[in-house]
Amino acid sequence: MYALVDGNNFYVSCERVFRPSLQGRPVIVLSNNDGCAIARSNEAKALGVKMAAPWFEIRHLADSHGLVALSANFTLYGDMSDRMMSLAAGLGPTQEIYSIDESFIGLDGVRGDLTKRAFAVRARINQWVGIPCGVGIGATKTLAKLANYIAKTAERKHGSYPDDLAQVCNLCALPASDMDAVLAATEVSEVWGVGRRIAKQLQDGGINTVLDLVRMDPATVRSRWSVVLERTVRELQGLPCIELEDAPLPKKEIACTRSFGRPVTDLRPLIEAVSEFAGRAAEKLRRQGSVAREILVFAHTSPFRPGPRFSRSTVVPLRRPTADTALLVNAATAGMRQIYEPGYQLIKAGVMLLDLVPGTVRQGELDLEGDDEDANRSRLMTAMDALNGRFGKGTLHVASTGIDDHSRVWGMRQERRTPHYTTSWEEMPVARA
DNA sequence: TCTGGGGTCCTAGGACCC
């Protein structure tokens, strides 16, 4: 049995903790570059703001309806997430942190009334961290997800409720007849694993509700769609097919990509950008103790804007697997020089570290560049990570990323960012009597 | 003026092998 604990409108809720005046108002959080809405309060949803709606198309709502838009403050959200997750873990013996605002809890062996227990954990998160949560409980992860969705919408049906009222739904405690009614009242597109495409195909075939989907024959689903959807159907039928990953698996690829604050045409800023991205990706790589065998570099023009299109990428193999910032930056800049062509308004670039292997695996090689050199480089990287950890990101970086922020023509726009309330002494909120 | 970033898994098809 599983629970899914999930923070409501998470980014907005994080902002509201430190700015209570945002309670009850339509609030959204914007993506990098203040591009589009990536989180919406219930009031903003009620105004008709869609997920990923471009800001320039909805900004008139600021004047007409008091819509508040904030730049994404991922440092804050990450820290609030850590606090929320550590409390959610109290619900059961195992936990899988599934995303920044969701975790699955394994409930095997938990005794007593699960629903009560879920309410208690939810209340504690609300009181200690200030984030309103919903909790769904079901026999499988897919059912727990569904329960979580129902917990959120059941109350919306009784009228408009503020974000913090999302509660608890325990499908395991529901009599079979009620269960059918609930499934029949829920659209198939809400199921975890059913996206837009498949939802459309299902509806075209007359499968409209979750109940319709549950009653399908898994073998038919497999032959007409895929094993993925077959698993989803079995999970909805109560047969666990997706296990809890309580020890996070190492990433198989690590990316760092960004849209630019404004279009870039020259090579130099592109070199700066991919140097920065490669450095960031290398840090993530070292954090999980892996090394990369190749690095992909790409750049492209806006898919939305007229004008000549450009989209190119290249994979640069590393001479040997590495997590060394300097080597990865070198490879990334070499790749960028290779694909670069003048005359295009590029709006995005990025790097991806590919073919990752554990850092402990070392390829034996007929090469006289000794291990001493390697060991020194590795100590250098450890020192660099430690300094950046202590004094802040970017304290120590390779010079090709550009020396100062102002010269970075590619830097991202963030005009409405709130302070790093919980992670920076300078930005800590001050309470006045 | 203006449209995010970071992942995973599965499948089909081609290259290649014996």
Next chain:
DNA sequence: TCTGGGGTCCTAGGACCC
């Protein structure tokens, strides 16, 4: 008229997730 059978590995692309 007629052209085997069975595998593996890799890649690109699709679909999904938050």
